[in-house]
Amino acid sequence: xxxxxxxxxxxxxxxxxxxxxxxxxxxxxxxxxxxxxxxxxxxxxxxxxxxxxxxxxxxxxxxxxxxxxxxxxxxxxxxxxxxxxxxxxxxxxxxxxxxxxxxxxxxxxxxxxxxxxxxxxxxxxxxxxxxxxxxxxxxxxxxxxxxxxxxxxxxxxxxxxxxxxxxxxxxxxx
Amino acid sequence: xxxxxxxxxxxxxxxxxxxxxxxxxxxxxxxxxxxxxxxxxxxxxxxxxxxxxxxxxxxxxxxxxxxxxxxxxxxxxxxxxxxxxxxxxxxxxxxxxxxxxxxxxxxxxxxxxxxxxxxxxxxxxxxxxxxxxxxxxxxxxxxxxxxxxxxxxxxxxxxxxxxxxxxxxxxxxxxxxxxxxxxxxxxxxxxxxxxxxxxxxxxxxxxxxxxxxxxxxxxxxxxxxxxxxxxxxxxxxxxxxxxxxxxxxxxxxxxxxxxx
Numbered sequence: 371x372x373x374x375x376x377x378x379x380x381x382x383x384x385x386x387x388x389x390x391x392x393x394x395x396x397x398x399x400x401x402x403x404x405x406x407x408x409x410x411x412x413x414x415x416x417x418x419x420x421x422x423x424x425x426x427x428x429x430x431x432x433x434x435x436x437x438x439x440x441x442x443x444x445x446x447x448x449x450x451x452x453x454x455x456x457x458x459x460x461x462x463x464x465x466x467x468x469x470x471x472x473x474x475x476x477x478x479x480x481x482x483x484x485x486x487x488x489x490x491x492x493x494x495x496x497x498x499x500x501x502x503x504x505x506x507x508x509x510x511x512x513x514x515x516x517x518x519x520x521x522x523x524x525x526x527x528x529x530x531x532x533x534x535x536x537x538x539x540x541x542x543x544x
Numbered sequence: 545x546x547x548x549x550x551x552x553x554x555x556x557x558x559x560x561x562x563x564x565x566x567x568x569x570x571x572x573x574x575x576x577x578x579x580x581x582x583x584x585x586x587x588x589x590x591x592x593x594x595x596x597x598x599x600x601x602x603x604x605x606x607x608x609x610x611x612x613x614x615x616x617x618x619x620x621x622x623x624x625x626x627x628x629x630x631x632x633x634x635x636x637x638x639x640x641x642x643x644x645x646x647x648x649x650x651x652x653x654x655x656x657x658x659x660x661x662x663x664x665x666x667x668x669x670x671x672x673x674x675x676x677x678x679x680x681x682x683x684x685x686x687x688x689x690x691x692x693x694x695x696x697x698x699x700x701x702x703x704x705x706x707x708x709x710x711x712x713x714x715x716x717x718x719x720x721x722x723x724x725x726x727x728x729x730x731x732x733x734x735x736x737x738x739x740x741x742x743x744x745x746x747x748x749x750x751x752x753x754x755x756x757x758x759x760x761x762x763x764x765x766x767x768x769x770x771x772x773x774x775x776x777x778x779x780x781x782x783x784x785x786x787x788x789x790x791x792x793x794x795x796x797x798x799x800x801x802x803x804x
Contacts, residue, residue, distance in 0.1 A: 423602060424599065424602030424603050424605070424606055424681050424682060425602020425603070425605075426598075427598075454678060455680055457677075458681075519592060520591050520592035520596075521591065522591070524598055524599065528591075544685070
C-alpha cells in the first residue's frame with residue numbers, strides 16, 4: 371500500500387491533465403490519450419506512456435515534460451514506462467480535447483474512423499473527394515478537400531475549405 | 545568458442561536475423577526517403593516524404609532496439625545502425641536503390657508499402673508478443689503510407705504522357721528487385737514453423753493483388769517476371785549501400801559516441 375505521504379493517483383492524473391502537448395499546446399497529455407496508467411510501485415511513481423507515432427520527435431519531449439511537471443510537485447522518484455500495445459488511436463482523444471483542437475483551428479479526427487486495416491475501404495474514403503465528415507474548423511463548411519495526406523506534424527494532414535478558402539490542418543485518424 | 549555462457553540457440557539467432565532484416569529495411573528506406581527533405585517537387589510532397597521517413601526511422605528504433613535486446617550483447621539500436629559495415633546489413637536490395645526522380649521514389653515506395661503492409665498485418669498475429677506489439681503500432685502508419693503511395697502511382701501513371709512514361713520506366717527498372725521480398729531461407733523457415741513470422745512466399749498472392757489492381761488503374765503494364773536480384777538479406781549488397789552508409793554513419797565514425 372502507498373503510504374499517506376504519497377499524493378494519490380487521482381491527484382497525479384490531475385497534475386498531468388495540466389501538462390500541455392509540446393506540439394499542440396492547447397490540449398493536454400491526458401486529452402491526447404497518451405498516458406495509459408499511473409500507479410505507485412513502492413516509493414516510485416510509474417507513469418505508463420504510449421507514443422502517438424513511432425517516430426514522433428515529440429515523444430522524447432513529452433517524457434521530459436512529464437518528469438519536469440512531477441518534479442515541480444516534489445516527486446523525484448518517477449519512472450516512465452513505454453507501452454506499445456494497444457497502439458495509440460485518435461479515438462482516445464477526449465471530447466474536450468477534440469473541442470479544443472477545433473477552437474485552435476485544427477479539424478479534430480472524425481470519431482470512430484480510426485484505421486481499421488480494411489485498406490480498400492479507407493482508400494475509397496480518403497481518395498474520394500467526398501470528405502463530408504471533415505468540417506472546416508473556421509467556417510464549419512463540410513465542402514473541404516485534401517491537399518496532402520501529411521501536414522506540419524506526423525499526426526496531421528493538410529486540407530482546404532472550398533467555401534472560405536482557408537487551408538487547415540486535420541488531425542488524421544489512426 | 546568454448547565459454548561458460550550458453551551459445552545462443554538457433555531460434556535466437558534466427559530471431560536476431562529476422563529483426564535485423566526488418567529493421568534494416570525500414571532504416572535504409574527511411575534514410576533514402578529522408579534524402580528528399582528540402583528537395584520535394586512541392587511543399588506538401590516534401591513534408592509527406594519527410595513524415596514517411598520519420599515513421600520508418602521510428603519503426604527502426606523499435607525493431608533494431610529489439611534486435612539488440614534479443615542478441616544480448618549490449619548493442620543499442622544506434623550501435624546497430626551506425627556501427628555496422630555494409631556486409632552486416634540485411635535489407636533487401638530494393639530499399640537501397642537510389643531515389644532517381646520523384647516517380648521512381650514513389651514507385652519504390654509503393655511496391656515496398658504493399659509488401660510491408662501485408663507483412664506487418666501477418667506479424668500482428670506473431671507468437672512473439674514483442675513482435676506483435678511493434679507490428680500493431682507500425683501497421684497503422686504503414687496503412688497510411690500505402691494509401692498515399694498507391695494514390696500517387698495511380699495519379700502519375702494515369703496522368704500526363706510524361707508522368708506515365710516516367711512511372712512505366714520506374715516500374716520496369718524496379719521490378720527485378722521485387723522478387724527478393726518473397727524468398728525465404730532456413731532462418732525464415734524456423735521462425736515460420738514456430739508461428740513467429742509468416743513464410744515470405746505466403747505474402748506473394750496478396751501483394752500481386754494489390755499491385756495488379758493498382759497498376760491497372762494507373763494504366764501501367766506490369767513487366768514479365770524474369771531474373772530477380774537477390775543478396776541483401778544475407779549481406780550481399782549493391783554498390784549503392786556503401787555510399788548511403790558513408791553519409792548516414794559519418795558522424796558516429798568521425799566522432800565516436802557523439803551526442804546532442
